Amino acid sequence: MTGTQREPLTRERLFAAAIAVADTGGIAALTIRSVAAELGVKPMSLYHHVANKEAIIDGIIDVVFGEIDLPPEDVGWRPALNHRAHSARAVLRRHPWATPFMESRSRPGPATLRHHDAVLATLRRGGFPIELAGHAYSLLDSYIYGFALEEAALPFTPQNLNQSMAGFMEQFPAEEYPHLVEFAVQRVLQPGYDYADEFDFGLELILDGLERRLPG
Amino acid sequence: MTGTQREPLTRERLFAAAIAVADTGGIAALTIRSVAAELGVKPMSLYHHVANKEAIIDGIIDVVFGEIDLPPEDVGWRPALNHRAHSARAVLRRHPWATPFMESRSRPGPATLRHHDAVLATLRRGGFPIELAGHAYSLLDSYIYGFALEEAALPFTPQNLNQSMAGFMEQFPAEEYPHLVEFAVQRVLQPGYDYADEFDFGLELILDGLERRLPG
DNA sequence: CCTTCCGGTCGTACTAAGTACGGCGTACTT
């Protein structure tokens, strides 16, 4: 059409555009039309590369899984799982819209399957009996996803914390929720507080507990 | 219109209908039109009771919070938190669509605030210094929500497990994911396996770890 | 070089959903 040659559309470019849209505007902004616009293309063109919007979600979730580092194989199970947990959290922080979908795809992609396989391998190689490996995986991922969910939901960042907290606490009668107020004043509003720091406490507690439950 | 007198519409009836719709058809089925139909009323009638669809979500999430038992005050912190965790999980199992929204409301309702206040009270009364109370709350809720998210996402139930697993494993070349296959065959497909049982392992591990970190 | 064919893009249009605007009936007040 114009003189500038257009990159040909591919599933990869489509998914990248979809992720860019979701990163910018949240999952609600992810529409067939917005992705098409991001790509400089008309909506119906996407349907030659994906079956429908569901397939786009499937695709971008697998891309997100691919961004998470696999547990390194050259260290013990504990540092390996620690590394993978921090990587997962960093990725979910970059793509906060993704968390609710990570485990909900009925057609997991190859990166997803490879990831799960590698984590199970780490556990088994680390000496976890199969049952304990299942417990450990469930616990770790529940924590990681749950934490990502909470972090994504926080209405404040360390920067705007004071303002949003003030507006927040005007909404309700403080006397009715004394412990909430105590926690806000004595903890959240103290200098240096950052919810992100909570992640390591839970992760280390969980890894401690798993180590303690390892046989032999 | 007809002879049968119609119940007057209220926010409470509206929220109850919305929850019924979501429980039946998932969050995607929750539309202004479907809620109106559930109530035997026309769509625009709802707008006399709520500002918009967001306000309906706000409302039903507060109702869901209200269904969760507060930690009982007449027992120690550990059984109290255990009780509240199981109650939360049971509620989120009943309303699986709710999990991603539980912490994402920028206008939490009274049941939500009361709930958070009561949990903090339990921790503080149990001897948790304020910082540890924050750690504990973040960890517990991350785990509970994360677990609920995973449980809601599982494509199988104990009943249909074998069939869905079989269909599932045909989708990919088994040799590429040996640990996934091992886990499926040696664990998930064994009689008596129920993902729901994983909840207690993690919860007890977390409560153990918290107890261990309590001062004095 | 021209024709044929095909993969990929797009125009049109239908359906579902959120919701703005204003009408209208019923029941209670005075």
Place this chain on the structure above:
DNA sequence: AAGTACGCCGTACTTAGTACGACCGGAAGG
């Protein structure tokens, strides 16, 4: 009996997913 206010709804506009089939440009074959 007339006014009034509240709550219900008819209509219609906008955005979104997507079915259907047309169109176009380059590759393949004569």
